[in-house]
Amino acid sequence: MLVLDSMEASLPNASTPLLSKISAWYPAAHFGAILGPSGCGKSTFLKVIAGILPHTDGSIFWRGRNLDESDLSPGELGYVPQFSCTQPLLTVRENLIYTARLRRSASANEIETIVDQVVEETGLTELQDRRAGVLSGGQLRRLGLAMELTTQPNLLLADEVTSGLDPKSEEEITLLLSSLAKDKGRLVLLVTHSLRFLDFYDSVTILSAGRLAYSADPRDLTSYFNVSTPEDIYPALAKRDAETWAEEWAQAPNPPELTPSTVLGELESEMSRAEKESSFELPSFLSQSSTWFFRRLKLFMRDPTQVFLQLSLLLVFPAVVTLFAYRGLPSVRNMTMSADSGVLDQLRETLAFTIQSSRIGTLVSGLAMFQVILLALMGSNNSAREVIGDRPILEKEKLAGLRPGATLLGMSLFLLLLVFLQSTWMTLFVRAVCQFPGNILAQFLPFFILTAATTALCLAISSWTSSSEQASLGSLYLVGFQLPLSGAILALPDSLGTLTRPLISAYWAWSGYLQTLRDTRFYDLVRAISETPLASYSMALWILLIHLGLGLVFAYFGIRRSQWR
Amino acid sequence: MSRRAHPTTPSKSIFFVVLTFLALAGIGAYFFQKDANPYRTVEKLIPTDYYENANSLRGNVYQIEGTILNSLAWNPEKGRLFSIRVTTGDSKNWPLPILIPSSLRQINIQKNQSYRAKVRINDSGILLVEEVQKS
Numbered sequence: 001m002l003v004l005d006s007m008e009a010s011l012p013n014a015s016t017p018l019l020s021k022i023s024a025w026y027p028a029a030h031f032g033a034i035l036g037p038s039g040c041g042k043s044t045f046l047k048v049i050a051g052i053l054p055h056t057d058g059s060i061f062w063r064g065r066n067l068d069e070s071d072l073s074p075g076e077l078g079y080v081p082q083f084s085c086t087q088p089l090l091t092v093r094e095n096l097i098y099t100a101r102l103r104r105s106a107s108a109n110e111i112e113t114i115v116d117q118v119v120e121e122t123g124l125t126e127l128q129d130r131r132a133g134v135l136s137g138g139q140l141r142r143l144g145l146a147m148e149l150t151t152q153p154n155l156l157l158a159d160e161v162t163s164g165l166d167p168k169s170e171e172e173i174t175l176l177l178s179s180l181a182k183d184k185g186r187l188v189l190l191v192t193h194s195l196r197f198l199d200f201y202d203s204v205t206i207l208s209a210g211r212l213a214y215s216a217d218p219r220d221l222t223s224y225f226n227v228s229t230p231e232d233i234y235p236a237l238a239k240r241d242a243e244t245w246a247e248e249w250a251q252a253p254n255p256p257e258l259t260p261s262t263v264l265g266e267l268e269s270e271m272s273r274a275e276k277e278s279s280f281e282l283p284s285f286l287s288q289s290s291t292w293f294f295r296r297l298k299l300f301m302r303d304p305t306q307v308f309l310q311l312s313l314l315l316v317f318p319a320v321v322t323l324f325a326y327r328g329l330p331s332v333r334n335m336t337m338s339a340d341s342g343v344l345d346q347l348r349e350t351l352a353f354t355i356q357s358s359r360i361g362t363l364v365s366g367l368a369m370f371q372v373i374l375l376a377l378m379g380s381n382n383s384a385r386e387v388i389g390d391r392p393i394l395e396k397e398k399l400a401g402l403r404p405g406a407t408l409l410g411m412s413l414f415l416l417l418l419v420f421l422q423s424t425w426m427t428l429f430v431r432a433v434c435q436f437p438g439n440i441l442a443q444f445l446p447f448f449i450l451t452a453a454t455t456a457l458c459l460a461i462s463s464w465t466s467s468s469e470q471a472s473l474g475s476l477y478l479v480g481f482q483l484p485l486s487g488a489i490l491a492l493p494d495s496l497g498t499l500t501r502p503l504i505s506a507y508w509a510w511s512g513y514l515q516t517l518r519d520t521r522f523y524d525l526v527r528a529i530s531e532t533p534l535a536s537y538s539m540a541l542w543i544l545l546i547h548l549g550l551g552l553v554f555a556y557f558g559i560r561r562s563q564w565r
Numbered sequence: 566m567s568r569r570a571h572p573t574t575p576s577k578s579i580f581f582v583v584l585t586f587l588a589l590a591g592i593g594a595y596f597f598q599k600d601a602n603p604y605r606t607v608e609k610l611i612p613t614d615y616y617e618n619a620n621s622l623r624g625n626v627y628q629i630e631g632t633i634l635n636s637l638a639w640n641p642e643k644g645r646l647f648s649i650r651v652t653t654g655d656s657k658n659w660p661l662p663i664l665i666p667s668s669l670r671q672i673n674i675q676k677n678q679s680y681r682a683k684v685r686i687n688d689s690g691i692l693l694v695e696e697v698q699k700s
Contacts, residue, residue: 051568071568335676337636337647353677502590518699524678539597546590553582557575 002026002049002155002187002303006058009041009048017056017210018044024205024215026189028154029264031181034191037234044560046157048398049189050079052564062155063270074103075280075400077157078148082163083565084140085147085396087131087295088483089302092124092143095132097383100150101291102195103400105281105314114150122146122176145176151280153398156180156188163192174200185268188271194231206233209242213249224252241520271417282401292402292410300414313381314422317374318429324367328435330360332521353527361525365514367434369488371426372509372528375447376479378422379454382415384475387463387559395564404560408552415455423448438516442537446512449544453505454479456551463558482506487532497532505547507532512540566570604628604683610692612651612659619690628693630646630681630700633674636662642667647674663692672697 003025010017020040026032034042047053049060051071051225060067062076076405086095096115100106106114119125122142127135132143147430148156158177162170176188178200181188190201198218200205206214206221214224222228225236235351237245283291335353387394394407427444430436458475465471485500486507491498501507515537517523527534535543599605601685609648636650638646644666651659663684674680681700684692 054568067568310636337633337676384644521675521678523699524675528677536597536601539601540596542597543590546586546593549589550583550586553586554579557579560575 001028001061001063003061004049004058005061007043007048007055007060008057009053010056011524013276018053019048019055019207019210021058022207022212023058024212026187026203028185028187029182029268030187031178032187032189032203032205033198033201034189034205034207035193035195036192036213037237040207041210042193042207043159044210045205046079046159046189046191047564049155050077050157051365052079052395052562073149074282074399076401078151078153078155080141080144080148080156080158080161081392081396081564082160083392084132085393086132086135086140086143087299087393088131089299090295091129091131091260092135092146093128094298095143096146096150098126098291098295099147099397099400101283102288102397102402103151103282104500105283105287118146118149121180122148123172136167136169138173139476141165141169141173142176145173145180148400149180152184154184154186155187158188158190160191160193160268161527162190162194170194170199171529185266185271195233198230206237208237208245211242211246213237213242213245215249217426257345262425272473285403285406288402288406289409289413292407293413295413296410297417309381313378313424317378318371318426321367321370321374321426321430322433325363325434326369327434327523329364332356332360332525334521337563351515355400357525357528360522361529362528364517364522365488365510365526365530366435367430368513369483369486369506369510371430371447372450372486372506372513373479373483375423375426375451375509376454376482376506378453378474379419380458380479382418382422382455383411384462384472385468386411386415386459387555388465388468389462390472391563392565394559395562399561404556407559408556411459411555412456412552414459415459416452419448419455423451436517437520446509446537446540448546449541449548450505453544453547453551456548456555457505458551460551460554460558463555464561466563486510488530491531502543505544508535508540508543508547511535512537512544515540566631566669602628602679602681604696607683610651610661610684612653612657612661615661615686616659619686622686623688623690624686626683626685626695627692628681629661629663630679631661632679633676635676636674637662640667644669645674649680649692661692665697666696668696669697 004022007019008017008021009019022045034045036042044053048055051067056103062072092100096118097111100111100114102122104111104114119128122145124139124142124146127139135143144161145158161533162173165173174197177190181202198221198548201218204218204221205212206216214221221230221233225233227233227236231411241412306313314478333352333356335349341349349482396404424445427440427447431440431443461474461478462471483506485492485504487497487501488507488510491497511534514523514526514534577675581588607626610629612690615622629649629651631649634648636645636647646662646664648660649663651661663682664687665672669673678695679700682697683695685695687693
């Protein structure tokens with residue numbers, strides 16, 4: 001049984017609460033509708049019960065326990081939001097299998113059996129091999145419900161899952177929810193603004209401006225509101241203020257809590273709970289990570305645009321770098337060591353050497369920085385939308401028990417593949433065409449860590465922003481500021497350079513790469529033309545690792561925080 | 566009143582994480598900067614002292630950092646003699662003689678290249694290189 005005791009919810013610093021003094025109860029094996037005009041707090045009501053929004057006063061009890069002290073466990077709650085939380089590139093069955101793998105510790109065969117049951121229960125058998133992206137609105141709502149049923153929750157909350165559907169689909173979904181409420185003592189609450197199919201509901205709760213106007217049998221609805229048809233209820237509600245309706249309902253005699261059917265429902269619910277407690281277990285951290293990783297990999301491979309874009313960047317960016325030295329780096333002509341030549345000859349030689357230094361030094365420094373900036377750009381492209389793009393699914397799966405750390409690990413493994421390919425190909429291709437000297441592994445490392453660090457930092461941006469546009473813009477700024485603030489092209493004033501350099505990954509990767517040329521004349525020529533000091537190789541790698549670590553930690557907190565629409 | 570789907574904002578945790586990373590960066594910078602100069606424990610040569618009386622410094626070991634000016638002499642047994650320009654804190658340039666012994670013949674020395682070296686002042690007052698690396 002779900003009991004709401006004077007439940008209140010308000011936004012910080014708001015004068016009027018979103019929900020005020022809501023007291024109601026719902027037994028097990030029950031199908032309840034939450035009704036009311038737009039903006040009356042129906043969705044808020046459901047979110048507060050689910051724990052997505054905090055209640056600021058009062059208490060919520062589920063099966064006799066206060067949810068503030070002991071929250072709903074992941075397997076107890078199913079929450080179907082208004083928006084679609086399916087992956088359009090995956091088939092219906094794949095969507096269900098990945099959901100089940102993220103939520104339940106079970107063998108592959110057991111997962112298949114669970115999915116078979118759910119598919120049959122929700123009438124999706126014929127559609128299971130069809131991609132979610134081509135499903136109709138009603139079929140998508142079914143899939144949304146089916147995904148929640150993979151854990152067989154005892155409390156199923158559905159937010160406007162019948163809205164915007166044609167009358168036939170609306171009836172089918174309402175019937176489906178009604179049948180789900182009869183199974184294993186499940187309590188189903190449906191938020192809707194539709195007053196059709198009132199006969200399907202065991203109870204109806206009507207909200208008006210965040211206040212409770214009615215919560216009882218739907219058959220008494222018209223007489224309570226003194227109207228002839230249910231369609232007249234909303235106009236009747238508007239005639240008096242919400243406070244008056246709430247006071248009137250508070251004085252009305254409450255229906256009895258214990259009836260033969262509620263007792264039977266509670267018994268069923270208890271039996272189901274006992275059965276579930278012995279069998280239900282969340283998957284391990286690593287299992288959730290690997291599921292997220294393989295799911296992401298499959299989505300990537302299914303998206304030709306993404307594959308084409310990544311391949312284009314992978315091949316075109318290094319090719320663009322080599323345009324500036326496609327015949328290889330020029331050879332360096334050294335000055336004569338002898339002091340025997342005349343002053344004029346020495347001056348001529350010094351002038352020629354200075355011109356050469358400027359030309360070759362600028363080329364080598366530029367090629368190094370060009371590689372760094374393009375790798376940073378690839379890094380930002382890797383992850384700028386990684387979290388925000390999956391946010392609705394992520395939030396729903398977190399509610400169902402997905403660990404933020406496991407998500408981050410799964411995402412990081414996928415991104416690591418891209419980062420490795422990008423930095424390896426950039427190092428090898430540019431080195432081969434431009435004939436860069438130096439240790440190949442030593443040159444790969446700063447590039448690899450730089451790409452990983454930029455990817456991690458953009459992942460963090462993606463996890464803290466509220467829209468894809470914000471995330472893309474933030475990531476673009478992050479890369480855009482790298483070049484001017486690195487000091488590789490124009491030296492910054494000393495004090496400004498000291499302040500900004502620690503934050504600029506590109507500077508450290510550029511320094512680290514140039515340090516690998518230390519035993520060559522190219523290094524001297526870069527030193528001759530650049531006023532920006534070069535950091536040591538180990539220092540460069542260390543600071544890049546710090547950037548990578550910071551990016552990952554911030555991404556973790558960003559993924560962990562709640563960001564429901 | 567915190568439920569699973571609505572975790573409290575871990576501002577304290579974020580603050581401590583940032584602080585930890587800053588500390589790590591600082592510690593790393595301290596150690597890696599020390600590593601950047603392998604001769605940091607060796608006393609720096611003061612060119613004015615050398616110019617005043619090189620003989621009095623004979624047998625002492627110093628570190629120097631400078632740019633190669635010219636090759637002065639070469640002997641297959643003794644090594645290569647160069648002039649090196651050492652810049653002091655007051656921006657004055659001091660040309661000094663530096664002898665790279667034949668045992669370090671694998672090192673490629675070029676005009677205008679900068680080097681850091683550990684040197685011993687030999688009996689003739691010349692800076693004899695014991696260890697050298699590009700700076």
